Amino acid sequence: xxxxxxxxxxxxxxxxxxxxxxxxxxxxxxxxxxxxxxxxxxxxxxxxxxxxxxxxxxxxxxxxxxxxxxxxxxxxxxxxxxxxxxxxxxxxxxxxxxxxxxxxxxxxxxxxxxxxxxxxxxxxxxxxxxxxxxxxxxxxxxxxxxxxxxxxxxxxxxxxxxxxxxxxxxxxxxxxxxxxxxxxxxxxxxxxxxxxxxxxxxxxxxxxxxxxxxxxxxxxxxxxxxxxxxxxxxxxxxxxxxxxxxxxxxxxxxxxxxxxxxxxxxxx
Amino acid sequence: xxxxxxxxxxxxxxxxxxxxxxxxxxxxxxxxxxxxxxxxxxxxxxxxxxxxxxxxxxxxxxxxxxxxxxxxxxxxxxxxxxxxxxxxxxxxxxxxxxxxxxxxxxxxxxxxxxxxxxxxxxxxxxxxxxxxxxxxxxxxxxxxxxxxxxxxxxxxxxxxxxxxxxxxxxxxxxxxxxxxxxxxxxxxxxxxxxxxxxxxxxxxxxxxxxxxxxxxxxxxxxxxxxxxxxxxxxxxxxxxxxxxxxxxxxxxxxxxxxxxxxxxxxxxxxxxxxxxxxxxxxxxxxxxxx
Ligand SMILES: Nc1ncnc2c1ncn2[C@@H]1O[C@H](COP(=O)(O)OP(=O)(O)O)[C@@H](O)[C@H]1O
Ligand SMILES: [Mg+2]
Numbered sequence: 001x002x003x004x005x006x007x008x009x010x011x012x013x014x015x016x017x018x019x020x021x022x023x024x025x026x027x028x029x030x031x032x033x034x035x036x037x038x039x040x041x042x043x044x045x046x047x048x049x050x051x052x053x054x055x056x057x058x059x060x061x062x063x064x065x066x067x068x069x070x071x072x073x074x075x076x077x078x079x080x081x082x083x084x085x086x087x088x089x090x091x092x093x094x095x096x097x098x099x100x101x102x103x104x105x106x107x108x109x110x111x112x113x114x115x116x117x118x119x120x121x122x123x124x125x126x127x128x129x130x131x132x133x134x135x136x137x138x139x140x141x142x143x144x145x146x147x148x149x150x151x152x153x154x155x156x157x158x159x160x161x162x163x164x165x166x167x168x169x170x171x172x173x174x175x176x177x178x179x180x181x182x183x184x185x186x187x188x189x190x191x192x193x194x195x196x197x198x199x200x201x202x203x204x205x206x207x208x209x210x211x212x213x214x215x216x217x218x219x220x221x222x223x224x225x226x227x228x229x230x231x232x233x234x235x236x237x238x239x240x241x242x243x244x245x246x247x248x249x250x251x252x253x254x255x256x257x258x259x260x261x262x263x264x265x266x267x268x
Numbered sequence: 269x270x271x272x273x274x275x276x277x278x279x280x281x282x283x284x285x286x287x288x289x290x291x292x293x294x295x296x297x298x299x300x301x302x303x304x305x306x307x308x309x310x311x312x313x314x315x316x317x318x319x320x321x322x323x324x325x326x327x328x329x330x331x332x333x334x335x336x337x338x339x340x341x342x343x344x345x346x347x348x349x350x351x352x353x354x355x356x357x358x359x360x361x362x363x364x365x366x367x368x369x370x371x372x373x374x375x376x377x378x379x380x381x382x383x384x385x386x387x388x389x390x391x392x393x394x395x396x397x398x399x400x401x402x403x404x405x406x407x408x409x410x411x412x413x414x415x416x417x418x419x420x421x422x423x424x425x426x427x428x429x430x431x432x433x434x435x436x437x438x439x440x441x442x443x444x445x446x447x448x449x450x451x452x453x454x455x456x457x458x459x460x461x462x463x464x465x466x467x468x469x470x471x472x473x474x475x476x477x478x479x480x481x482x483x484x485x486x487x488x489x490x491x492x493x494x495x496x497x498x499x500x501x502x503x504x505x506x507x508x509x510x511x512x513x514x515x516x517x518x519x520x521x522x523x524x525x526x527x528x529x530x531x532x533x534x535x536x537x538x539x540x541x542x543x544x545x546x547x548x549x550x551x552x553x554x555x556x557x558x
Contacts, residue, residue: 055447084449095444098437108430109437111449161449 004028005071005165005197006052006088012065013044013051021047021061022221029165034191034198036208036229039218045201046093048218049167052199053090054080070165085113087164093173096154099143103134106142106153110160120160127156130190148179152186159190165197166190172204180204184211209233269400275511275518277408280415282533283510284470285491287422287503288463294501295439295459298348298359302367303467304488306343309370310336310468311385311475311484312378318388325389332472333465340464341457348460349453371485386476393477407477414473418466422503435459439501486530493537499547508548512536 007028013021022044029035039045050056051063054075063076070088097106107127112120128135131152137145142153151171158166171187172180188211191198202208209215209229217225217232225232285307292300300306314332321328347366351359386393386407395403426432438445438455446452471484494513498505517532540547 053447055443080443080446081449081451084447089449090447092444092447095441098440098444100440101433101437105433105436109433109445109448109450111434111451113449157448 002030003072004069005031006199007069008048008052008066009069010066011048011051011063011068013047013056013061014064015047015061017060017062020221022051022218025066025218025221025223027216027223027226029197029199031164031197032191032195033213034187034200034211036205036212036215037199037201037218038203038205038208038215040203042220043218044221045218046169047221049090049169049199049201050092051076053088053167054078054083055090055092081111084161084163085111087162088167089158089161089163089165090167091154091158091169091171093169097142097145097150097157100141102139102141103145103153104138106157107160110157112160112162115162123160123162127159130159130186130193131156147174148176148183151175151179151183155183155186155190159194163196165199167199167201169201170203171200172202172207180207184208187211206233269398269402271518271522273398273402273404275515276412277404278518279511279514280412281470281474281487281510282491282494282514283507284411284415284418285467285488286495286498286506286510287419288467289492289495290498290500290503290506291422291459291463291466293495295435296348296359296442296456297356298351298363300363300460300463301360301492302343302363302370303463303492304485305367305370305374306336306340306464307467307471307488308480308482308484309339309374310464311471311480312374313339313468314472314475315378315383315385315388315480318385322388323390325391328389329472333468336468337461337465341461343464344457344460345453348456352452367485371482375482380482383475383480385472385480389476391476405477407473411470411473411477414469418469419503419507422462422466426503431455431458490530490533493533493540496537497540497547499549502547502549505547505549 009026011025012023015021025044025048027035027037037045037048047061050061052068052075054077056062066076067074068076070083070086073086075083075086075088098109101109107124112123115123133149134152134156137149142150145153155168171183175183184207187198187200190196200208200212209232212229215226215229215232216223225235285303288303288307289300292298310332313335314329317328317332317335318325321331343366347362348359351362393405393407395405396409397403426436434445434450435455435458437448438450438452442452445455467488474484474487490513491510494510495506496509497512498507498509513533513536516536517529520528520532
């Protein structure tokens, strides 16, 4: 058994000292893995990622219980820039690029911890290698990029920090299916090329499970399912509630939904 | 002709002071209302180094410049840093309190009397005759030059240097900047340091030109409308704002009444706030954040 790169144990996050957003979340990412976290809107996916990346502070949210261990170090409630230097980088859901900076400036801004001048140049060149489209847009203001280009730039800026673990919040959000397909393939290339690990949060379950090595399902701030992606894809509940398929081909009634709620197992 | 020269000199003074307001506002959305006092402190620091390093004016000036840079950074690290995450209003109130405190301390240490750092340094300030019969003092000419050089350097820094780009990034989205590994405290300390440095350069040159008293704070305050007229988050705006305010002030002094001097900048400000509240070069959204 390999030691996990990231392990989250019984995480609880509270907003404004009153709203418990997630509770009892445990998950782990092993080196080289792509791990998918699925769940509907409001399930707590973003909150979990922000807790792991130290992104909570300014929103008056706090990790109230549990621990987050990255490379053997406890990192809950650490400053986000320090966590980034450790090699854990988040690509956030919204506002993921600096809109008034050019593409080149967006790639110049991130701190490449402990990297000399040459290493820094190598990393920026690497970004253009993975995303050749960006090379033609170097002088363009990031606010004028299309959704897909913006996503590439966000991934590229994250790569400049030379992460060992990349956290990605809703890669597919607002993108055409073709664009999502190609980005997902690019992610696998990046993982294989750089040997990093990826924790991928998605509402789009089928596409995430296609490239993932392991999957978790969140609902209402709790973990309800986890397992091998192939098994998850076959799982009755996933097929019905995330892929919108029913065995009989028609939508389930309210009664059936309630039935489903009772049949899930609860963790934590 | 002389009128034009006077406008240019006053505009340079306002512009050099205003860029300090803009720098801090742009990266941290905080209005530094102690800028006038910090600028005066810079001039007193020159007075102090001038008497310490007698006979070496360049050393005295260099040391005073470094000290004022440090003062700005220290104000952030020891005072304003505590305000991170608090309401912007709390931070602005803190700067007002700091200003009052600094003013009190400066009166105690250096008294309220008019002082002449130029004498202490042993520099002379002869008038230079310009074509067209206008005259300009050496220090005023230096001030115009310094403003041009400093604006050029600031533009280059913000556009081409990595830390300048990071400063702009932090101004746009501090959370994302921190996420990209940028140390926000270092960025803010740098902004405060540069702001105090440029303000102090203005203060030093003014005091070398015409002596040093408590009225310097008022000059700092009068430069604030220049920054606001330009839009607060724009250096180009500050340049134009300074020019507009200076032109209005000098013309009204000349053609109407010298007593208007201290009122004009704020009149311009009020007119501006009525017709275009986000400033000449400011962005409309910026207004919501003030
Ligand atoms: N800034 C916030 N303040 C208060 N509650 C929040 C905040 N952000 C998220 N929440 C709450 O936390 C829960 C999880 O939200 P989120 O993590 O954004 O879910 P997801 O990313 O899965 O859509 C939701 O119930 C939401 O209402
Ligand atoms: Mg989300």
